[in-house]
Amino acid sequence: MVKIGLEIHLQPNTKSKLFCTCSTEGVEPNTKVCQICMGMPGSKPRLNSDAFIAALKLAIAMNCKIHNISYFARKTYFYPDLPKDFQITQYDQPFATEGKLKMKDKEVEITRIHIEEDPASLKHVESKNGAAYVLIDYNRSGTPLCEIVTPPVFTSPAEARAFLEELMKLADYIGIFDAQEGKIRADVNVSIEGHPRVEVKNITSFRDAERAAQFEIIRQESVVARGEQGVTETRSFDQRTGTTDSMRHKETEEEYGYIPEPDLPPLTITDPELNKIIAEMPEPPYQRIARFVKQYKIKEEQAESLMSERALADQFEDVCKKSDPLLAAMWYSYVQKILNFNAVRFDKTGFKDSNMIEFLSLLSSGEVSKRGAELLLRELVIKPEPAKKAAERLGLLALSEAETKSLVEKAIKENPNAVNDVKSGKEKAIQFLVGQVIRASKGRAKEKTVLELLDIALKQ
Amino acid sequence: MSKEIIEEAKKLNEKFNFFITLEAPREGIPIAFKDNICTKGIKTSAGSKILEPYVPPFDATVVERLKAKGFSVLGKTAMDEFGFGTFCVNTFRIPKNPHDPKRSCGGSSGGSAGYIAASKLAKFAIAQSTGGSISAPAAFCGVVGLTPTYGRVSRYGLIDYANSLDKIGVVAKTVRDASKALEIISGPDSRDETCQGAQFKDPPALSKKITIGIPKEWLAQKIDPEVKKAFDEAVKKLQAAGMTVKEISIPSTPYALAAYYIIALAEASTNLAKYCGLRYGATLPLEGGGEFWEYFSKVRGKYFGAEAKRRILLGTFVRMAGYCDKYYIQSQKVRQLLIDDFKKAFKEVDIIAAPTMPIIAPTFDEISKLTPIEEYSMDVLTVPANVAGIPHLSIPCGTAKGMPVGLHLMADHNNDELLVQVGEKYG
Numbered sequence: 001m002v003k004i005g006l007e008i009h010l011q012p013n014t015k016s017k018l019f020c021t022c023s024t025e026g027v028e029p030n031t032k033v034c035q036i037c038m039g040m041p042g043s044k045p046r047l048n049s050d051a052f053i054a055a056l057k058l059a060i061a062m063n064c065k066i067h068n069i070s071y072f073a074r075k076t077y078f079y080p081d082l083p084k085d086f087q088i089t090q091y092d093q094p095f096a097t098e099g100k101l102k103m104k105d106k107e108v109e110i111t112r113i114h115i116e117e118d119p120a121s122l123k124h125v126e127s128k129n130g131a132a133y134v135l136i137d138y139n140r141s142g143t144p145l146c147e148i149v150t151p152p153v154f155t156s157p158a159e160a161r162a163f164l165e166e167l168m169k170l171a172d173y174i175g176i177f178d179a180q181e182g183k184i185r186a187d188v189n190v191s192i193e194g195h196p197r198v199e200v201k202n203i204t205s206f207r208d209a210e211r212a213a214q215f216e217i218i219r220q221e222s223v224v225a226r227g228e229q230g231v232t233e234t235r236s237f238d239q240r241t242g243t244t245d246s247m248r249h250k251e252t253e254e255e256y257g258y259i260p261e262p263d264l265p266p267l268t269i270t271d272p273e274l275n276k277i278i279a280e281m282p283e284p285p286y287q288r289i290a291r292f293v294k295q296y297k298i299k300e301e302q303a304e305s306l307m308s309e310r311a312l313a314d315q316f317e318d319v320c321k322k323s324d325p326l327l328a329a330m331w332y333s334y335v336q337k338i339l340n341f342n343a344v345r346f347d348k349t350g351f352k353d354s355n356m357i358e359f360l361s362l363l364s365s366g367e368v369s370k371r372g373a374e375l376l377l378r379e380l381v382i383k384p385e386p387a388k389k390a391a392e393r394l395g396l397l398a399l400s401e402a403e404t405k406s407l408v409e410k411a412i413k414e415n416p417n418a419v420n421d422v423k424s425g426k427e428k429a430i431q432f433l434v435g436q437v438i439r440a441s442k443g444r445a446k447e448k449t450v451l452e453l454l455d456i457a458l459k460q
Numbered sequence: 461m462s463k464e465i466i467e468e469a470k471k472l473n474e475k476f477n478f479f480i481t482l483e484a485p486r487e488g489i490p491i492a493f494k495d496n497i498c499t500k501g502i503k504t505s506a507g508s509k510i511l512e513p514y515v516p517p518f519d520a521t522v523v524e525r526l527k528a529k530g531f532s533v534l535g536k537t538a539m540d541e542f543g544f545g546t547f548c549v550n551t552f553r554i555p556k557n558p559h560d561p562k563r564s565c566g567g568s569s570g571g572s573a574g575y576i577a578a579s580k581l582a583k584f585a586i587a588q589s590t591g592g593s594i595s596a597p598a599a600f601c602g603v604v605g606l607t608p609t610y611g612r613v614s615r616y617g618l619i620d621y622a623n624s625l626d627k628i629g630v631v632a633k634t635v636r637d638a639s640k641a642l643e644i645i646s647g648p649d650s651r652d653e654t655c656q657g658a659q660f661k662d663p664p665a666l667s668k669k670i671t672i673g674i675p676k677e678w679l680a681q682k683i684d685p686e687v688k689k690a691f692d693e694a695v696k697k698l699q700a701a702g703m704t705v706k707e708i709s710i711p712s713t714p715y716a717l718a719a720y721y722i723i724a725l726a727e728a729s730t731n732l733a734k735y736c737g738l739r740y741g742a743t744l745p746l747e748g749g750g751e752f753w754e755y756f757s758k759v760r761g762k763y764f765g766a767e768a769k770r771r772i773l774l775g776t777f778v779r780m781a782g783y784c785d786k787y788y789i790q791s792q793k794v795r796q797l798l799i800d801d802f803k804k805a806f807k808e809v810d811i812i813a814a815p816t817m818p819i820i821a822p823t824f825d826e827i828s829k830l831t832p833i834e835e836y837s838m839d840v841l842t843v844p845a846n847v848a849g850i851p852h853l854s855i856p857c858g859t860a861k862g863m864p865v866g867l868h869l870m871a872d873h874n875n876d877e878l879l880v881q882v883g884e885k886y887g
Contacts, residue, residue, distance in 0.1 A: 257779030
């Protein structure tokens, strides 16, 4: 039996770093740095409470037990990316433990969540004379991370990957993470029957987390099949080959020599403060999906898809107060296709509920045809403006009665045979005439108006 | 005035080695700072070869606050490497005691205390204590040493020895000078999350009746009889000033020294990890390639002094899994016990008194014969107040064998004002 556990590092979307006021959005190397995130002698950390609140929201969304008092700790090890040669993290008393991530069809246990600082990033460079050297970019140094640890509860690599995707969606939904641009990494630990646990590091994508686990299972199976004794170790994933390699030396937990961080007071959150955050949390996605299906009678897939962004789900509910939910759900699916095509987030578009309500009313009144509506929505989502104005500009508005009337008259004149058929009681022939008028109008004539006008004209 | 101060400091430095770096500021009243306090644009080595070339890009909060009041940086004073010592000999610049150049200034704030003792112009200098590094040199040099309650002076910009114990304070000619200086440098600072105490206010003269307690366990320690005699005289003087003196008990005393060294060295061993020749201070050529840890080890091996290496090893050992509970966690329990003992004592008395140091300033020859344990034991009387984080004041109280002796006064947390009032009354 395969057992897979995950250790996930998710960077919450705070403006500044965990212990200083440097921006988390440095592009040019070593430009968003100060004495604190570079660990200069004499500097002291100062907690950015936004990072703690973001981490608390994640813990609440995962139904964790939140501790009113927890502690920061120093994890000491020597590495060129770690400016102080110790990392400020949480050790035996993290702020959140014993959670559950509720998904549609199951629950995944969460061991703990804590906050810590990210080290700098290293860039390995091959120089001209062949010697390799390393460049250090301290922009990343000190950015906040939430570490989420699961027990070995996944039984397949695909299941572990599905969890990662679910977690990312949840973090985005509660507003602490951007699923398109945010940084999330995972270490995977894998063990099969007869082989001790192996931790795989250096994984940078969800796909690689799955690949690393797949490779480890095959490798461990062959170790067991050969009758060899597998070892507990940390291995590194090679993205190029999709394989894992033994890491020559990696400190074990015993070697870090953790002590409480003496520069920071205990991390505290009172019950009233916590309750305030809880009260501001959105309805959990799995609950909201069920409610949407029940309340709006939409399909489950539609409800799930609306949950991909909280702003989308929120707007859908606002729109449903004034529009038909089934119609709205159908057209929000189309909105998502437009977003995917343009690789843009819904909350970045500026598309408002009033835009959608007007759009849907143009559609149901027949002012805009279904075909015209797709064109119109593509325009509106990317460049929001009043729907009617856009339809007019694009020439998508239905023809007036007078314009339609002249097309109807033209159709009658040009199709005497069909006119005779109608008059002799062949009801179907009227559909032919309707089609002719609509084609001549390039889809802009309202079917209902055309029918009415034909009716009047042919009864004369 | 500032010109004279600079000239005098130059001359004294040639004779006694008080300064590691000596500046010639054009503005402000020049003040000496211990070399572990960051000064923007001025070398700050913390007495260590590994940081000798280091120039901080920012001022410590205490430097900022003094500059705002019209002071400037005269220079950076000699100290034991990172504060690791009681005699200011564990460093590359060893200051000499102005009362007898064959003797130590005491440590680790030896340069600051020696300078104040020798100068005719300077009123105070900035010092810092982890386990007694203000009181010890103040006693040995015959000046006033004031160490405030932990958290009343910002540590921002102080190069860490042991963060939960480090306190910035002052050495001064008089208690009043020390008090005025503390008023400037104290008060909350958002850049140090452990600095939450109120600003210290230079207090008016003492008006209430004071009871002084003398811990019997402390007098039972090995104390030079002549030092004890000077202390007894001082107690009489306190009584003559109308204070009541009584014996008290601090039962956890025997464990304080061990607990202190374990906590201090555990923290120190993490603080010193960053000195590896990568970003700060001394470096070595990268020739020959090799792994990063080989380079780190080479730099650390070459530039850390013997005492720093000893403390890193001890500190790393007590943090190791399997030992941490036995040593580090146990020491934190002792620390709490000691605080409880003090709290109990301060229900009975206002001030606790003892000799500051069990000996007078030793000669360099005597120091060279001490084992590390013997050296650590010299802190036995200063460590309890430092571990508990209570304010303490060393005041000159006569001499023994011609050398100054210090009277050590201690008050409860945040009673720094009362401590100063009693000190002033003593005179």
